[in-house]
Structures are given as C-alpha cells and as structure tokens.
Amino acid sequence: MPPIPPKAILFDLDDTLWPIGPVIARAELLLHDWLGQHAPGVARQFSIDALRQRRLALLEERPQLLVDLGELRRIGLLAAFEAAGEDVAKVEPAMALFQAARNAVTPYADVLPGLARLRGRVLLGSISNGVADLDVIGMAGHFTVSLAAREFGRAKPDPAIFTAACAALGVAPAEAVYVGDDLRLDVAGAQNAGMRALWMNRRASSEHVAAGIRPDAICASFDDLLRWLDGHAEE
Structure with missing residues (x-):
C-alpha cells in the first residue's frame, strides 16, 4: 500500500524554525x-x-x-x-x-517564506518541549494547532504528544509529517507515533548513521521540504 499523501505538516520550534x-x-x-x-x-x-x-x-x-x-x-x-x-x-x-x-528569536531566513508557501496546501501545526511563546514571537497565526509539553503534560519523544496534535488537526498520524532537528525527540518520536518524520539537518551532519535512526527524508532547508512535499503530494 503506497504512503498516504500528507494532509498536515507539524514542526518543532527551537533549532528548527530559529536558532536557539x-x-x-x-x-x-x-x-x-x-x-x-x-x-x-x-x-x-x-x-x-x-x-x-x-x-x-x-x-x-x-x-x-x-x-x-x-x-x-x-x-x-x-x-x-x-x-x-x-x-x-x-x-x-x-x-x-x-x-x-x-522569545526574542529570529527565524531562519527560509522559514517565513516557506510557511507562506505551505499555507493552503496542508494543515500546519507545531509541537515543542520548549517554552517559546508563539503569540509574543508573532508566529502563532501560521499554525492551526500548537501543542507545548508544559500544557499537554508529556514531552517528546512520548508518542502521545504527537498523536494528540494530529487529533487536534483532525488527521491520522499516517496523514501527517513531523519536521524537527533532533533525531531522538523529533524523528524517532514522530515515527513511533505512526507519523513520517523529516530531519531538518541544517548542519549537514551525518549523526543519524551512528544513531541508527532513519528519517523518512533529510532536509537542509524549507526548499528541500517543499520539494519533498511536491514529490509526495500525489502518492
């Protein structure tokens, strides 16, 4: 059975959307x-x-x-x-x-244009273990659902926080993709919840090999993410 085309993309925040x-x-x-x-x-x-x-x-x-x-x-x-x-x-x-x-963060240069290009194509959400305030930062409007560990009561890589965010968006985990910089918390955590996981690897690291974790794709930028989405939109 071929993979389901993504209906939602959810993001980690720190070191994925901005350097922390x-x-x-x-x-x-x-x-x-x-x-x-x-x-x-x-x-x-x-x-x-x-x-x-x-x-x-x-x-x-x-x-x-x-x-x-x-x-x-x-x-x-x-x-x-x-x-x-x-x-x-x-x-x-x-x-x-x-x-x-x-909260005085500066998004990576590709983030805001990338989120704008994703808007309307898929549902957007975020899941974070950190304490960033998206309202204060000015980015809350980009996401339909934003789930923080401190509010939910469980932290990544617990699969429950991923499945709860998917449920809040009204999609099954198999219909959602998670994008994050941390192999254990983001990639393995999302995959264990039944999601596909894209590793945002802005540092051209090969640490996933030693870690034994296999992301569904590796992205160095939002351009890579958008190309991946284009290639999987009609599966």
Missing part, C-alpha cells in the same frame, strides 16, 4: 546582569554555569520537570535565591525578564 543557542546564551547573560543589580547575593554565589549545573541536577532528581522547562528554571532560581538569602519575591520579575529575552 545564541538566544538562550543572551537571555542568561541578561538575567545574570539583572541579578547582579537586584539580587547581588545570587549573582556572587552562582555563575551562569553554576545555575545551569544546578538545574541539571534538579532535573536528575525530578525528571517530571522535563515537561516544563520554564518551571525547572523557576524552581532552580528560587533555590538559588533561598541559598543566597535574597528576596524570593524577585524570582518572578527575574523569570519575566528571562522569558522576554528567550
């Missing part, structure tokens, strides 16, 4: 500068890396926090404030500052 590493690095630097002014005890006691290591240790202790990385950061900051004897009421404005900087 530089954004997080800048947000953490801005946050640490803010701490130096408003909670100097925290800034003196904990470097950016020390705060990161504490979050990783907290995640080891409480892996359920993987579904809400914003809450993980908030709890980590709260513990640092308490350890430094600073006013914990300042954690919320600190988090607001970080979140604003974290």
